[in-house]
Amino acid sequence: MVKNMVLKPWKKLGSRKAADLKLFRARWDKLENPRTGQAMERLVLETPDWVNVVPVTTDGEVVLVHQYRFGIEALSVEIPGGLIDPGEDSEAAARRELAEETGFTGGDWQYLGMVEPNPAFHNNDCHHWLAWDVIKTQEPVLDAGEDILVQTVSFDKIRQMISSGELKHVLALSALSRVKAIWQKM
Template sequence: MVVEDTQKPWKLLSSEEGEELPIFKVRYDWMKNPRNGAELKAVVLDVPDWVTVAAVTTDEQIVVVRQYRFGIAEFTTELPAGLVNPGEPHRDAAVRELREETGYTSNDWVYLGWVQPNPAYQNNRLHQWLARDVRLTDPCQLDEGEDIAVSLLTMEEARQEIATGRMRNSLALLTLSRVTNLWAADPAQGGLLEDFVTLDHASR
């Protein structure tokens, strides 16, 4: 069943700028509810686009990074990821982040599409990329605020990281789910997918 598009759009009454922070800028939009005419002040986070990379070696191991996350005060296992710089094509950002965070590079890139990380507050996109046949070619180039450990996991080991709760980053899990069956009960069915789960809007 298709959800019917019968709701009226909200009307933007005015906007005001808020605090500008290192990774996002706050904006306040005064909106009018089309259902009842009520006016409210909505918070919008103006965030740069992001990229995540599912990097897979020739023997189908996944490149993962482990780092401390301040928001939860814990270490997490994730995929290489980062911000798209102003004016930077998101493919270039994916190539750069993979090389800088892990030292791995690839000549075989597949665009998996984009998703909206949190449209309730954020206005950015997460672009998801698959890098095939990656090789370790460069030293890591970490930012001053980064301390990253790089590992290779088989598909089964990646599923174990998820099962034990060491890998909970939702955007990393979504990206991985487009290239392998994370929930396969039979390990033989848990390899790299032949038909990657891309989106119709992947070229946008």
């Protein structure tokens, strides 16, 4: 246990751009360690904030998406989400992503808070939303790099998928952990 310890912020001595990687812009920050005084470079990946949504249908089922993820070279089970566009607020982005990825819209929306996806080297936040009583009103409108299977499952099935490791996307787990209705029957 740490008692009465105060960490000091690291002083930024400079930055230099590294690469523009479409979804990320890499930069190297030169920082001074306040404990040692030593200067060192650290990689930062600049990216817009992200958003995801836990959509619950009028039948009380959660809308999930299955999609191939290039980083893990495998299919991933997730909740709908994506990048927040410039000038867009997180709720508008969540509504847009839900409609684009699943075709579900409407509902009663509640902000669940935000998390820092990887503060070691990402500079963005991920905002979580809950949408009750969504309905299918359109066909999904997928980007060229997307191929998504939409599934609706009960709260019991969500808990089972988490317990078995089938649903393991950390940002989805973070959002789902904030929806009390999913966990009330446990």
